[in-house]
Amino acid sequence: MSGQTVAADLSGHMLGLDEDEDLEVFTKNSSLADGSPMPNSPGSMVNQYRLEEDEEDQLGAYTKDIFVTVDNPESNVTAIETFIMYRVVTKTTRSEFDSSEYEVRRRYQDFLWLRSRLEENHPTLIVHPLPEKFVMKGMVERFNDDFIETRRKALHRFLNKISEHPILSYSQHFKVFLTAQDLVSQKKQGPGFLSRMGETVRAVANSVRGLRSRPEEFTVMQDYMENFSNKICSVDKVTQRIIKEQREYLDELKQYSPTYTQWAESEEELSQPLKAIASCVERCSKETEEQIHHLSEVLVPTLHEYVLCAETVKAVMRRRDNIQAEFEAKNEALVSRKVDQEALQEEVDGLADRVELANNALRGDWSRWQNGMRTDLRSAFISTAEKNVEHYEKDNAFIHSTAVSQTSFSVMRKSSMLLRSVWRLKM
Amino acid sequence: MSEGWNDALRMRPGSPPTSGKQKRMAEDGKDDSVATDDDSDLTAADGSLNNTMVEEGSTLLRRMEICVAEAEKRSGKNAVSMQETFTVYLIETRPMDAVAEGRNPAPDSLWRRYSEFELLRNYLIVTYPYIVVPPLPEKRAEFVWHKLSADNMDPDFVERRRVGLENFLLRVASHPVLSNDKILYHFLTEEHGWKEVVYETGFQAKADSRLRALSATFRVRNPDKRFMEMKHYSDELQSHTSQLLRARARVADRLYGVYKVHGNYGRVFSEWSAIEKEMGDGLQSAGHHMDAYAASIDDILEEEEHYADQLKEYLSYAEALRAVCRKHELAQFELEMASQDLISKKQQREELATGIVRTFSFKGMTNKLFGQEAPEQREAKLKLLEELITEGEETVKEKTVECEEHVERAWVDMQRFKEQKDKDLREALINYAVMQISMCKKGIQVWSNAKECFLKM
Numbered sequence: 001m002s003g004q005t006v007a008a009d010l011s012g013h014m015l016g017l018d019e020d021e022d023l024e025v026f027t028k029n030s031s032l033a034d035g036s037p038m039p040n041s042p043g044s045m046v047n048q049y050r051l052e053e054d055e056e057d058q059l060g061a062y063t064k065d066i067f068v069t070v071d072n073p074e075s076n077v078t079a080i081e082t083f084i085m086y087r088v089v090t091k092t093t094r095s096e097f098d099s100s101e102y103e104v105r106r107r108y109q110d111f112l113w114l115r116s117r118l119e120e121n122h123p124t125l126i127v128h129p130l131p132e133k134f135v136m137k138g139m140v141e142r143f144n145d146d147f148i149e150t151r152r153k154a155l156h157r158f159l160n161k162i163s164e165h166p167i168l169s170y171s172q173h174f175k176v177f178l179t180a181q182d183l184v185s186q187k188k189q190g191p192g193f194l195s196r197m198g199e200t201v202r203a204v205a206n207s208v209r210g211l212r213s214r215p216e217e218f219t220v221m222q223d224y225m226e227n228f229s230n231k232i233c234s235v236d237k238v239t240q241r242i243i244k245e246q247r248e249y250l251d252e253l254k255q256y257s258p259t260y261t262q263w264a265e266s267e268e269e270l271s272q273p274l275k276a277i278a279s280c281v282e283r284c285s286k287e288t289e290e291q292i293h294h295l296s297e298v299l300v301p302t303l304h305e306y307v308l309c310a311e312t313v314k315a316v317m318r319r320r321d322n323i324q325a326e327f328e329a330k331n332e333a334l335v336s337r338k339v340d341q342e343a344l345q346e347e348v349d350g351l352a353d354r355v356e357l358a359n360n361a362l363r364g365d366w367s368r369w370q371n372g373m374r375t376d377l378r379s380a381f382i383s384t385a386e387k388n389v390e391h392y393e394k395d396n397a398f399i400h401s402t403a404v405s406q407t408s409f410s411v412m413r414k415s416s417m418l419l420r421s422v423w424r425l426k427m
Numbered sequence: 428m429s430e431g432w433n434d435a436l437r438m439r440p441g442s443p444p445t446s447g448k449q450k451r452m453a454e455d456g457k458d459d460s461v462a463t464d465d466d467s468d469l470t471a472a473d474g475s476l477n478n479t480m481v482e483e484g485s486t487l488l489r490r491m492e493i494c495v496a497e498a499e500k501r502s503g504k505n506a507v508s509m510q511e512t513f514t515v516y517l518i519e520t521r522p523m524d525a526v527a528e529g530r531n532p533a534p535d536s537l538w539r540r541y542s543e544f545e546l547l548r549n550y551l552i553v554t555y556p557y558i559v560v561p562p563l564p565e566k567r568a569e570f571v572w573h574k575l576s577a578d579n580m581d582p583d584f585v586e587r588r589r590v591g592l593e594n595f596l597l598r599v600a601s602h603p604v605l606s607n608d609k610i611l612y613h614f615l616t617e618e619h620g621w622k623e624v625v626y627e628t629g630f631q632a633k634a635d636s637r638l639r640a641l642s643a644t645f646r647v648r649n650p651d652k653r654f655m656e657m658k659h660y661s662d663e664l665q666s667h668t669s670q671l672l673r674a675r676a677r678v679a680d681r682l683y684g685v686y687k688v689h690g691n692y693g694r695v696f697s698e699w700s701a702i703e704k705e706m707g708d709g710l711q712s713a714g715h716h717m718d719a720y721a722a723s724i725d726d727i728l729e730e731e732e733h734y735a736d737q738l739k740e741y742l743s744y745a746e747a748l749r750a751v752c753r754k755h756e757l758a759q760f761e762l763e764m765a766s767q768d769l770i771s772k773k774q775q776r777e778e779l780a781t782g783i784v785r786t787f788s789f790k791g792m793t794n795k796l797f798g799q800e801a802p803e804q805r806e807a808k809l810k811l812l813e814e815l816i817t818e819g820e821e822t823v824k825e826k827t828v829e830c831e832e833h834v835e836r837a838w839v840d841m842q843r844f845k846e847q848k849d850k851d852l853r854e855a856l857i858n859y860a861v862m863q864i865s866m867c868k869k870g871i872q873v874w875s876n877a878k879e880c881f882l883k884m
Contacts, residue, residue, distance in 0.1 A: 224702055227699075227702045228699075228702065231695060231698060231699040231702070232699075234691075234695045234698075234699075235692070235695055235696075235699070238688065238691040238692055238695060241688050241691070242685065242688050242689065245681065245684040245685040245688050246685055248681050248684065249678070249681035249682055249684070249685050251681075252674065252677045252678045252680075252681045253678055255674050255677070256671075256674040256675060256677075256678050259667065259670045259671040259674045259675075260671065262667060262670070263667035263668070263670075263671060266660060266663040266664070266667065268849075269849040269853065270849055270852055270853060270856075273852075273853050273856040273857065274856065276856075276860070277856055277859065277860065280860065280863065284863075374705060374706055374884060377706075377884070378706075378709075378881055378882075378884040381713070381877075381881040381884070382878055382881045382882060385874045385875075385877045385878035385881055386874075386878060388870065388874040389870075389871050389874045389875055389878065391870070392867040392868075392870035392871045392874070393867070393871055395863070395867045396864055396867035396868065396871070399860050399863050399864050399867070400864065402860075403856070403857065403860035404857060404860050404861060404864065
């Protein structure tokens with residue numbers, strides 16, 4: 001892969017002739033399951049290791065040659081506004097890059113710019129979504145530490161997904177984003193606002209017109225995406241609900257342990273076991289807090305990302321439909337009209353090519369995306385299950401050592417069991 | 428029949444010996460007229476099975492096996508001729524010697540309802556005011572959390588009540604003083620006419636006056652300090668156990684919510700698995716484990732109710748303890764009043780006899796102003812006073828004995844109660860910890876299984 005030189009600047013809808021080469025490489029790699037999760041979280045690092053162990057042979061052909069991190073959010077205050085700048089560090093061995101290390105500062109708007117460029121240039125590739133512009137529910141302020149951290153992680157994941165993509169990572173815009181000290185002037189280049197507007201209008205017009213015949217495979221894909229979108233939203237909602245219930249449980253636990261401590265004060269013999277139970281309950285509180293934290297930091301962001309992904313894929317499919325619709329419209333015109341046939345023919349041929357290329361691009365990216373989705377969700381669920389096991393194991397051990405390690409207890413247990421068994425004999 | 432026993436044992440393994448192998452668990456290991464068997468090891472092995480079970484003489488429980496075996500619904504007309512549904516409980520008894528000899532006779536049995544148990548207990552409280560009388564299971568479901576029914580007819584509530592009633596009988600029948608009571612014996616053996624026998628004791632009148640007296644406010648000059656401390660402790664015990672029970676119920680409610688919401692994962696994973704190829708199996712089986720997780724909370728919390736019941740028993744015990752202390756206050760107060768009365772009568776006699784007025788009195792004033800009364804009148808008055816003083820001295824003697832006896836006997840029983848409480852609650856707490864461990868183990872299993880399923884995704 002690293003040996004390939006890809007024409008990265010694919011502007012407008014004209015996908016270059018070397019696209020075929022790209023696609024060949026692309027499809028070869030799509031089975032390599034390179035949708036590795038964000039190297040950041042321990043859970044996914046472990047899983048990545050596991051993945052690498054299992055699929056070492058297959059992965060042999062693919063080596064990551066560009067590493068991007070997003071960190072160090074800093075507040076920037078100007079006369080007009082306040083915003084956060086993130087540090088983006090790139091380390092690469094790719095020859096397209098003049099240097100092997102870059103460090104730049106980017107704000108959320110810049111990420112938006114990058115993504116919209118990538119989507120424009122590759123309308124039927126699945127470009128990983130960005131975290132949302134505004135926070136839902138309005139519960140968290142824009143500059144709240146948790147919010148910033150969540151966003152930073154999502155931005156980091158976004159750039160990593162792009163850098164791992166066999167086509168997108170070679171995009172000129174991506175390179176500019178990672179390297180240019182002054183992004184503002186770079187942003188001014190490329191198709192302007194008006195041409196983009198024109199695109200949208202055409203797209204809307206075509207979608208209104210409707211599609212003659214969508215290939216079966218894309219209908220299947222669309223149905224799947226509808227269902228997937230529903231399911232992933234449900235899982236997200238259930239998880240949020242669990243967090244809510246856990247928080248309420250935690251609140252009650254915090255009220256519960258003091259009742260044992262207070263009682264212990266008026267007792268002599270019972271003071272010790274009461275205090276022991278109090279400390280067990282306190283421990284349980286701490287563990288529950290960690291559980292909640294893990295859910296919020298690991299499972300929820302991943303689910304949320306795929307909720308957004310689902311929307312992205314649906315949009316990609318709509319764009320593919322539009323491309324086909326445009327071709328069909330022109331083709332119809334060609335068939336019905338008798339004049340300007342030559343010129344129109346050329347256009348129609350071009351559009352037909354475009355449709356084919358768009359379909360191939362989507363097809364290829366689709367299986368890649370599916371593998372990535374599977375890996376990401378799988379690892380998030382595994383991590384959650386592990387965390388829960390850990391929670392119970394720690395609790396178990398603590399209760400054992402604190403409240404149950406008493407010899408008189410084991411004797412009493414024995415006696416009650418004996419009494420019970422004697423009775424059974426009688427009956 | 429075994430159900431009742433097993434439940435009672437499960438509920439309080441350390442409480443009055445129940446299996447018919449009643450022994451003196453004293454350190455000297457002396458063994459009276461009770462059959463020996465394999466669990467004689469118990470006392471030998473560990474002297475820590477302490478003296479709370481020492482029974483002087485032979486208590487009822489040593490002579491008779493008792494259990495509350497079943498509960499049944501009945502319908503009938505109540506006192507105001509209205510149709511009502513109520514529950515009756517089957518009390519079964521068997522003579523201990525027959526059991527010990529290996530014969531297996533059919534038990535004698537009779538049915539009693541909760542109100543009859545209440546009557547028995549009221550009788551005991553009035554008749555033995557120096558005893559911390561074991562409490563009955565709660566009249567109405569308290570400290571109820573979400574899923575738990577507050578309905579008295581709910582089968583779970585009835586079952587827990589059955590266990591509680593059995594526990595009450597076992598405690599009473601193994602008590603060194605209470606177990607000898609005839610009314611108790613009748614309660615266990617005579618189904619009909621028992622109520623009449625109880626009322627014939629005339630305890631009801633005593634009960635009413637006791638209730639009035641105990642709820643009155645009065646100032647005692649010299650109460651026994653130990654009893655005041657004990658009363659204070661009983662207040663603390665009541666307050667702490669009820670706070671704990673309330674908090675526990677809320678925790679249970681929330682924990683229930685957490686577990687049940689996971690059931691939604693089960694549903695969604697199952698639906699999701701239908702549209703997936705590679706992930707399908709993993710998701711499907713993970714979903715099953717989520718369902719199992721959600722279902723597991725029901726058993727966990729049901730077991731915890733036993734723990735709550737044990738605490739509730741001591742919440743009620745605290746009240747009984749307080750009543751004994753109040754009775755002391757009352758007895759002491761009556762003694763003080765009687766003494767005071769005697770003193771003032773003696774003073775009056777002195778005044779009359781010597782004509783010297785020590786303290787201001789209206790009579791003294793009028794005497795000064797209008798002249799003293801005739802000698803015959805004075806004689807009559809003096810005579811009356813003498814009689815009253817004699818009576819008063821008798822009263823003071825009686826009251827002193829009453830007070831002293833109460834103090835002595837109550838102190839013994841309060842010590843017995845304290846040891847029993849420490850032992851029972853210690854065990855209840857440890858069992859609670861064991862329950863939590865069991866819950867953790869279940870959690871570990873479910874999530875390990877779920878993880879295996881996720882790995883297959």
